[in-house]
Amino acid sequence: MNLQKPYSLDEAQKILENYCAYQERCHKEVTDKLRNMRMIPEAVDTIVVHLIENNYLNEERFAKAFARGKFRIKKWGKNRIIRELKFRQVSKYSIDSALKEIDSDDYSETLHELTQKRIAQVKEKNIYKKKKKVADYLLYRGWESNLVYEKVNELIK
Incomplete structure (x- = not known):
């Protein structure tokens, strides 16, 4: 009891x-x-x-810190960050504000590095299967599909 x-x-x-x-x-x-x-x-x-x-609780400040942290440390894409913030019932305004915290150059660079790292890890001989495995990994981490497929096609030939 x-x-x-x-x-x-x-x-x-x-x-x-x-x-x-x-x-x-x-x-x-x-x-x-x-x-x-x-x-x-x-x-x-x-x-x-x-x-x-008394400023102990501030949803927008939370959303910004969350987005920065998950992007920098866990290398999550924007889709995953949005999904997690929505799950925590954060307002659309705060989510939009949080996504502005992510620098677009850093975002592109991180996707490039993450893709290269994953390509090195995937030991698949068939080029199409390799592309699929790398793309699935990036999509799971919340990266936008158009960016993922563009990057995978650029790096796996």
Whole structure:
């Protein structure tokens, strides 16, 4: 049986301030955490408003940090970033704003490097199968299909 001590509004607010200060969070993560703490809907709303007013919670800032991080560290394409942000219920405005954080030259360069690296890893003799394997990998990582096929055809001959 799960006996969890009830939190006062102030306690919950402090916990969530620390939670948001530690790393950028989206609204969905914060409301989910409050629900897991068994806070009533009115308390959830009050705390979320407090976090927004005191700049602990900022959806656009979260989206920008998320997009930069996933692109730089995991080398995700824009489609995957958009899909993940939508899953986190981030607004279209914040998503569009986040995608502007990705420099187009860096984007092209990263796709080129990622494609070359994958070509070296795929040990397929049949050129068409090799192209398909490389393209599937890049599409899975969220790169746009027109860019993927253009790059694969350019690098595999």
